[in-house]
Every structure is written in C-alpha cells, then in structure tokens.
Amino acid sequence: MNYAMVRRLILKDWYLNRWIIIASVPAGIGALAIVLIGKPIAFMLCIILLCMIIIGVGAQLAMVTTINERKDQTLAFVMSLPVSWREYTAAKILANLILFLIPWLALTAGALGVLLLPGATHGLVPYTAIMSVEMLITTSLIVVAGIITESQAWTTAGIFCSSLGLNVLGYVFAHLRGISRFMWGNEVHWTPTAWTVLLAELLMVPLLLGLTFFIQSRKTDFL
Amino acid sequence: MNDVCVRLAGVSKKYPHFQLENISLELPVGSILGFIGANGAGKSTTIRILMGLVHQDKGSVEVLGHAMPSGQVAAKQEIGFVSEDMRLYGAATLAWHMAFIESIYPAWNQPYAEVLLRRFDLKPQQKIKGLSHGQRVKAALLLALARQPRLLILDEPTTGLDPVARREVLAELIAVLADEERTILFSSHNTLDVEQISDRIAFIDRGRIIAFDDKEALLDRWRRLRLVLPPRGALPQLPGIVEVGGSDRLPVLTTSQFDARVVSLCQDRGATVQAVDPMTLEEIFVANVQSRRELQPA
Numbered sequence: 161m162n163y164a165m166v167r168r169l170i171l172k173d174w175y176l177n178r179w180i181i182i183a184s185v186p187a188g189i190g191a192l193a194i195v196l197i198g199k200p201i202a203f204m205l206c207i208i209l210l211c212m213i214i215i216g217v218g219a220q221l222a223m224v225t226t227i228n229e230r231k232d233q234t235l236a237f238v239m240s241l242p243v244s245w246r247e248y249t250a251a252k253i254l255a256n257l258i259l260f261l262i263p264w265l266a267l268t269a270g271a272l273g274v275l276l277l278p279g280a281t282h283g284l285v286p287y288t289a290i291m292s293v294e295m296l297i298t299t300s301l302i303v304v305a306g307i308i309t310e311s312q313a314w315t316t317a318g319i320f321c322s323s324l325g326l327n328v329l330g331y332v333f334a335h336l337r338g339i340s341r342f343m344w345g346n347e348v349h350w351t352p353t354a355w356t357v358l359l360a361e362l363l364m365v366p367l368l369l370g371l372t373f374f375i376q377s378r379k380t381d382f383l
Numbered sequence: 384m385n386d387v388c389v390r391l392a393g394v395s396k397k398y399p400h401f402q403l404e405n406i407s408l409e410l411p412v413g414s415i416l417g418f419i420g421a422n423g424a425g426k427s428t429t430i431r432i433l434m435g436l437v438h439q440d441k442g443s444v445e446v447l448g449h450a451m452p453s454g455q456v457a458a459k460q461e462i463g464f465v466s467e468d469m470r471l472y473g474a475a476t477l478a479w480h481m482a483f484i485e486s487i488y489p490a491w492n493q494p495y496a497e498v499l500l501r502r503f504d505l506k507p508q509q510k511i512k513g514l515s516h517g518q519r520v521k522a523a524l525l526l527a528l529a530r531q532p533r534l535l536i537l538d539e540p541t542t543g544l545d546p547v548a549r550r551e552v553l554a555e556l557i558a559v560l561a562d563e564e565r566t567i568l569f570s571s572h573n574t575l576d577v578e579q580i581s582d583r584i585a586f587i588d589r590g591r592i593i594a595f596d597d598k599e600a601l602l603d604r605w606r607r608l609r610l611v612l613p614p615r616g617a618l619p620q621l622p623g624i625v626e627v628g629g630s631d632r633l634p635v636l637t638t639s640q641f642d643a644r645v646v647s648l649c650q651d652r653g654a655t656v657q658a659v660d661p662m663t664l665e666e667i668f669v670a671n672v673q674s675r676r677e678l679q680p681a
Contacts, residue, residue: 162456167487176474233470237523239436240464241487242456380438383433 161250165243169251173225174259182260188267195274196209210267215326218260218299219319225256225308227315228276236383249307249376252340255367256303260296268292276348286354290333291326298322308375327331333357376380386412387445388534388566394442403428403590405443411531413563417581417598418570419668422666425590426570427466430538433568434464442511460488463527467539469517473512477505477522481529486670488530503551505640517548519608523553530561535559535567541576549576556580558574574665584664588672598664605667607639610634611655619652637662637670 191209196203216317229235238248271292275285306319333339339352389410394401403425410416420426431437432444435455444451471480487493500507503521505514514522520540527535537556541549551632555579555614559565577584584601586594594601604623612618612632623640638645641659649656662670 165487168483174482175479176472191459232473233468234472236464236466236469237471240434240459240466240469242459245600247456381431381436383436 162243165241166247166251166254168247169238169243170242170255170258173251173255174189177221177224177259180217180220181259183348184213184263185266188213189270192267192270192274193194198297210271211326214267214292214295215298215323218256218295219302221256221259222299222302222306223299223312223315224311225252226303226345227312230310230311232324239383245376245379246373249373252307253372256299257369261301264292264296264299275324281344281346283342285348286350286358287334287343290339291330293358294326294329294333297361297368298326298363300365304368304372307372335339388412388414388447389433389568390443390445391429391433393444394429394439394444396428396432396440397435400530401425401457401590403432403439406587406590406592408409408585408592408595410566410568412566414569414583415463415544415560415569416583416585417574417577417664418568418585418587419572419574419577419664420570420587421572421672424587426587427468428467428590429536429587430536430568430570431651432458433536434462437504437640452525461533461534463530463532463536465520465523465537465540467520467526467542469523469603469666471511471522471526476508476510476511477514477525478507480522480526481507484526484530490531491528492531494642495531496525499525499528502555517544521546521548524555528555535565537567537569539571540569541571541573553579573661574668578664586668588675592672593675601667602664603635604641605639605662605670606645607660607662607666608636608638608641608645608649609651609657610636611657611658616653619654626670627666633657639667639671 167251188210191206191213194209195203195206229238239245239348243251266291271288272285275288295357301322302315302318306315334343336353336357338351339357342349342351387409389408391406394403394406399413401423406425406429409418409429418426418429419674432439433446433451435452435458438452446454446458447453447461451458454462459550463561471477472536485493499505503518503525505522505525511519524540541552553576554571556567561579562565567580569577570582575643578598581598582595585592586595596604609629610619610633614632618627618634618636621636621638622645623638624636625638625639627634628637629635646659648655
C-alpha cells in the first residue's frame with residue numbers, strides 16, 4: 161500500500177470539499193444554540209436541524225467524492241496516476257470518514273455538552289450517543305453504496321434507505337426497556353442494553369468498510 | 384531502440400456486446416504508434432488494458448517492463464495519459480492541478496511546465512470549469528508532458544478541438560517527438576493527425592488488429608491502379624487486391640501488396656496501367672476495414 165499516495169488523494173478530497181465541511185460546523189453550532197431557548201419546540205427543531213446537517217454532509221460528501229468522480233469523468237484522471245484500485249478505495253473510505261468525522265465529532269460533542277448543561281435532560285445522553293453513531297453508520301452505508309455501485313440511482317436509494325433506517329432504529333432504540341427507562345431522567349445511566357447497542361453500532365462501521373474492500377477487490381474493470 | 388516499451392500478446396476481453404480478440408502489439412522504445420479505429424472499434428478498451436484499468440480475460444500485457452495489471456502502480460509512475468473523456472477538477476485551478484501532479488511525480492519539470500503554459504496560452508490561476516474544451520485538453524496535455532513520462536498514451540486527444548487548438552496540440556506533440564527515448568501511443572479516428580506524427584500504424588476494427596506496420600511501408604504497399612483493359616480482356620489476377628471499382632474496361636484496383644512487379648504483371652496480361660495513385664492513410668484505413676467487413680460480416 162502506497163500510503164503517501166493515499167494521503168495525497170485524501171488531501172485532494174479535503175481541498176475539493178473543504179467549504180462544505182467548514183460551513184457545516186458553525187451551522188451545527190447554530191442549530192445547537194436554538195436549544196438554549198429552553199422550549200420543547202426549540203429542542204425538537206435543534207434535533208431536526210442537527211440530523212439534517214450531519215446526514216446532509218455525509219450524503220453530499222459520498223455523492224461528490226464517489227459518484228461525481230465518475231459522472232464528471234475525473235476518475236480517469238485519478239486512475240491515470242500511480243495508484244492501484246485498492247489504494248483508491250482506501251483513500252475514498254478514509255477521506256469520507258475523516259472529513260465526515262470533523263463535523264460529526266464537533267456536533268456530537270456539542271449535543272452531548274448541551275445535554276450535560278445544568279437543567280438539561282441528562283438521561284438523554286446514551287440515546288443521543290447511540291443515534292450519533294447510527295448517523296455515522298448511515299454515512300458509511302452511503303459511502304459504501306457510492307464506492308461499490310458508482311451509480312447515482314443506487315446511492316440515492318442508499319440515502320433513502322439509511323434515512324428511513326435511522327428513523328426506524330431511532331424508534332426501536334427509544335423503546336428498548338434498557339434505554340427508555342432512564343431516557344427522560346436527570347441522571348446518565350449507561351445500561352448494558354445501551355452499551356450493547358452502541359458497541360454493535362461501532363462494530364458495524366469497520367464491517368461495512370471491510371465489505372467494501374472485499375467487493376472492490378473482486379472487480380476487474382475500473383473505468 | 385531495440386528495447387520493447389509496450390508488449391501485448393494474445394490479449395482478449397469479452398463484454399456482453401463487444402469483444403477484444405487476440406490483440407498482439409509490440410512497441411519499441413522511442414517509437415510513435417498511431418492507433419486508428421472507428422468509434423467503438425476497441426481503441427479505448429485496449430488503452431485501458433494497457434493502463435491496468437481494465438483486466439484482460441486472456442493474454443499478457445507488459446508496459447515499461449511491468450506486467451499489467453499487477454504492476455500498474457510502478458508503470459503509471461512513468462506514463463503520461465491524456466484521454467478525450469478525461470476531465471480535470473472543475474472547482475480547482477490549473478495551478479492546483481500542477482502542484483498536485485508535481486507532488487506525485489519527482490520528474491516534474493516546472494520550467495517546461497511554464498513554457499507550456501505560455502505556449503498553450505493558459506492561465507494557472509484560472510479554474511478548470513472556466514476553460515474551453517480546447518484549453519482543458521491543453522491543460523491535461525501540460526500535466527502529462529511536464530511529468531516527463533517515458534510513455535505517453537493519448538486517447539483521441541484532438542477530438543472536438545477547433546483547428547487552431549488542434550494545430551497547437553499537434554505542434555507540441557511533434558516537438559516532444561525530439562526525445563528519442565519517449566514512446567508515444569496516439570489513438571484517433573482522425574487519420575490526418577496520426578499520419579503527421581506516427582512512425583508506426585495499427586488499425587483496429589471490431590476488436591481485432593487488422594494491420595500493424597511501419598507507416599512508410601504501409602503507405603508504400605497500398606496503391607490504387609487505374610487500368611485500361613483491351614476489348615474482352617480479363618482483369619489480371621494481382622496480389623493483395625482488396626477492392627475493384629470503375630468499369631469493366633477501365634477498372635480501378637486497390638492493392639495492399641504493391642511493388643514494381645505489379646505493374647509489369649498488368650502489362651504482361653495486356654492491360655495498360657494509366658496511373659498508380661498513392662493512397663492517404665484514411666483511404667487505406669477505409670479500404671482495409673471495408674474489405675475485411677465484406678469478408679467477415681458482423
């Protein structure tokens with residue numbers, strides 16, 4: 161693996177997508193600030209805006225770095241460089257993950273921080289952490305769809321399914337007894353159920369990305 | 384000049400509606416191959432196999448001593464590739480692209496890149512999306528040439544260019560030919576461009592190489608003969624006849640195996656040779672393709 165080349169390709173994707181990443185952080189902080197109004201409607205609005213920003217950034221990144229590369233015919237330029245398909249796949253996965261982690265980490269930390277403020281519903285911390293990681297999985301799924309299928313239609317279907325899945329899983333997790341029991345309390349309770357869900361989610365990310373490598377290694381035509 | 388830069392041996396690749404069959408080519412170091420074929424003939428597929436971007440089903444490919452596709456990373460370190468369907472990043476400037484390529488290729492020649500900027504009338508601070516098609520091709524060519532590759536692969540680079548841009552691109556390529564160590568593969572369906580710069584010619588049609596020869600030898604071998612036959616005279620049997628036109632009395636024969644003996648053979652059979660016309664590369668290509676297609680309909 162030519163790590164220097166992978167690094168250059170990641171930096172390239174950062175350069176080409178830096179504005180959306182940079183803009184998403186203040187936009188997310190603005191969304192978080194709404195919660196300080198203190199009304200239930202503000203809380204709901206904050207959650208909706210945060211989800212929109214995080215999922216939107218992930219989907220946009222995946223579309224631009226994978227689908228548009230083929231659609232705009234820049235893939236031929238990249239693949240004419242001394243890079244193997246394995247290195248290209250690694251660069252795409254890492255670029256998407258690293259670039260997404262910038263707003264994701266900032267906004268997840270911000271959301272958890274807001275929940276830990278005096279007077280906030282501290283019991284929501286485990287559920288928020290679980291749903292944040294769920295959004296990381298959602299983005300990974302979209303990236304995987306983009307890299308493997310290189311098709312706008314399939315990636316759009318991936319965005320639709322993962323957004324739907326996020327809502328369904330959000331509902332399911334909120335109704336798991338080990339999570340729902342303490343969710344609206346004033347103390348943070350990391351129950352075995354919450355830990356199990358979180359760890360299972362965290363395992364899903366490398367599993368999805370590993371699957372991408374496996375499928376990509378079986379391809380024979382790259383242009 | 385004896386070292387081989389590119390070697391394809393028995394290369395095949397099957398798609399649902401197209402097949403590349405048994406492609407064999409050998410390109411010595413320093414040679415310039417004009418790779419001619421109609422649209423969809425298999426030029427781009429062959430080039431993608433050469434670049435390691437498409438894996439061949441059968442046969443072996445060697446580029447600059449590296450087996451492809453396994454050795455593609457090392458091979459591409461010494462290849463400059465420009466394709467008609469290759470685009471640069473629209474949101475980035477040409478200067479960014481130059482810096483990006485320079486960071487990858489240690490042989491990047493900045494003074495030469497600046498010469499090319501002036502010669503092609505390109506502005507490094509201009510974003511690619513603001514360039515015309517001709518300027519984009521020239522920008523891609525600059526990025527390929529300034530890395531000083533040992534092998535330059537150009538897949539239809541002059542397609543869609545206006546006459547001025549085409550002339551500028553060809554002039555630069557002709558200047559590049561001064562480097563005798565550099566091998567060039569120039570694919571096009573525009574035979575005029577290929578004829579200007581190539582020393583070897585390969586014709587490809589329907590996924591098969593139908594001719595591969597030294598350019599001068601090819602141009603020398605193909606001739607159009609205008610004959611006058613005596614009344615009730617039969618058409619002489621000549622070697623390599625691929626096309627018979629004209630009338631019964633005044634036939635026009637196209638041969639792919641012309642030499643001085645052909646004229647004397649005609650005269651021996653009572654025919655008068657009115658003219659022996661040389662053929663352009665385009666005429667040779669069309670006659671070759673048509674005669675093969677008549678023999679082997681799709």
